[in-house]
């Protein structure tokens with residue numbers, strides 16, 4: 001893998017982001033929602049760029065005074081397990097810190113063991129279970145201080 005740069009999202013990244021979303025999630029976010037997130041959270045919507053190709057993205061929001069919410073993260077299948085998710089998340093923490101965020105929370109499907117292992121490796125801890133968060137499926141809520 002060549003050098004990967006983490007940077008803020010740009011308008012012309014969106015088609016690559018839709019593709020990653022469709023490649024990685026069985027129930028992917030609709031395009032309009034990704035567009036909305038990129039506009040609303042432009043400072044905390046980051047992409048991993050390898051040779052000017054987007055290979056991953058992560059987006060977070062800020063809730064209240066000091067809580068960040070990791071809304072979504074995905075790395076292109078062909079580029080997974082190479083540390084890209086890790087650096088994207090660490091850069092998201094840095095971006096959130098600029099807004100005074102000291103805690104990050106996220107939800108993950110009960111069935112998504114890979115993501116749970118990923119978050120645990122990053123030091124997130126299980127805080128609670130959100131019943132029916134994904135309709136027919138519960139979510140684990142993980143939190144971490146930054």
Ligand SMILES: CC(C)(COP(=O)(O)OP(=O)(O)OC[C@H]1O[C@@H](n2cnc3c(N)ncnc32)[C@H](O)[C@@H]1OP(=O)(O)O)[C@@H](O)C(=O)NCCC(=O)NCCS
Nearest residue numbers: 024073074075080081082083084085086108115117118121
């Ligand atoms: C979760 C995801 C973003 C991780 O991205 P990634 O770039 O593959 O992760 P990294 O290579 O940075 O992995 C960091 C650590 O997470 C854990 N991890 C990552 N993938 C794993 C897997 N398939 N199985 C077990 N542990 C895994 C490991 O501890 C890994 O550290 P190690 O390589 O030293 O063992 C990626 O698997 C993905 O896009 N999944 C589909 C979308 C998704 O489920 N997003 C989360 C929704 S809540």
